[in-house]
Amino acid sequence: MSDFDQFRLSDDHQELKAAVRDLAEDKIAPWAAAVDEESRYPQEAHDALVASDFHAPHVDEAYDGVGADALAVCLVIEEVARVCASSSLIPAVNKLGSMPVIIAGGDDVKQRYLPRLAAGEGFSYGLSEREAGSDTASMRCRAVRDGDDWVLSGQKSWITNAGVSEFYTVLAVTDPDGARGRNVSAFVVEKGDEGFTFGEKERKLGIKGSPTRELHFDKVRLPGDRIVGEPGTGLQTALKTLDHTRVTIGAQAVGIAQGALDFATSYVKEREQFGQAVAQFQGVQFMLADMAMKLEAARQMVYVAAAKSERDDPDLSFFGAAAKCFASDVAMEVTTDAVQLLGGSGYTRDYPVERMMRDAKITQIYEGTNQVQRVVMARQLLKR
Structure with missing residues (x-):
């Protein structure tokens, strides 16, 4: 592998990303608004993810899973979150819940539960x-x-x-x-x-x-x-688990932000004011540019942290916290700007960006608030 290959997705990762996007657009997106409106579990997404082995892709082949690496898991979560954040929590939480077993469990516990997780039990x-x-x-x-x-x-x-x-x-x-x-x-x-x-x-x-x-x-x-x-080792296992799974929340945040940016970009190209598309106004263009720039920075942080998670690098605690914190702050900013770009329409449930803005907020809170993430990062810096 050349030194430059690390800055692009492998062919396998690109194919996976495309496959999950197709699945998400076809089997998950059509139900996203109803799932939110009715506050109901996204069973359609659950069934589609289980059928395609995307519901818990992190489970190793030794336990009847597909053995996806940490970056691949992030790509699955990102692409599902792009259309439905609730549905993206299926693979994300399956990893969160089972990581203590993977990290610290004996083979008997792993053999008892991981194959059942791979088969579809959450x-x-x-x-x-x-x-x-x-x-x-x-x-x-x-x-x-x-x-x-x-x-x-x-x-x-x-x-x-x-x-x-x-x-x-x-x-x-x-x-x-x-x-x-x-x-x-x-x-x-x-x-x-x-x-x-x-x-x-x-x-x-x-x-x-x-x-x-x-x-x-x-x-x-x-x-x-x-x-x-x-x-007596449970809390250490729990915190080590979060080092790995905070990266997946970063991926979820990136996906939510990407969905909002995609929709807002399409909208401003079609919406006309003063005789021209809203996208022709420089103020709108600057907003889109800033949204995309920050989103790409967040994406790269998440992908780097995912690689560190896969290798279990000693600086994972810092990078996991940084990726989650930065990406979730970006997601909140991008989704809020997407609502702004749609104007009054963005504030209605007729369009998905208000849902994405509401969904983005939790990424700043769960698996450790972003204030806690900053504490984690500072402690890691002061240890060096």
Whole structure:
């Protein structure tokens, strides 16, 4: 490979990107507005993604998956998010929920759950609580050892695709007297476990097609072989997971922004004012140029971070946080400008850009707020 090849997508990646775009345009885009309007799970997208093996492309071939690399996963998420952010959370959250198993799970846990994920059963992630969002180490969810089993009690908040996914990686304190941050363990909880229930769906600004609910654990008994990694290592595994999956949120943000830019560009070429297309006005051209420039910068940051994720580079923490933070800020700016370019029409639900603007907002918040991302980046800089 020449030194310059690293600055372009490989032929395989380009073919994948084109294939996902065709699928998204044909099988996902037609339902995006209704999914948002009705606040319903995008089952059409789910079925199309499962049928094409794009629902969890990160699962290794050893576990009946397709073994897509980190960049390929980002391309899938980006292209789906371009037409429907809610649907892009299917592959994104399947990676988020299963990464602790991939990173720290023993082969028995991997063999039990990853093939089922590859076959279409979803995987969600239970880290945040009502009083432990950014401050994850102060979680109150508890798992108490009882013989060979663990008994799980407590709750988790803001869980994406809760109630749809079959499996949940849940973080809980297993040593209340242990050192803060080193007293948490990870477990796989199954949807059918006795004592495991869901709260009501949150009524949200955006990503309305992706159900967000609380998880409630009322003395849920988990077999001892459901623990992921060694006791006390759960929080380290959770944070390492986020290093990898923040890159996918960057990809989602890039996709949302691209969808908004594409629509706005087409609109201003057709819309006429003062006897000419709006696109002929220099003020509009400057807006489009700035939107595209920032979007391409965000895209390159995400792709570089994806490559670092694939290699598990030591500076991934910085680049994952930077890619997520920058791309989500760009997505918010680009979608807001897209609404502006459509004028009054942009403010109505007759056009998709207002949905894209609402969807973009969450990318600045979940998997760590952008304020937290800046803390992560600063800490990495000060360690050097």
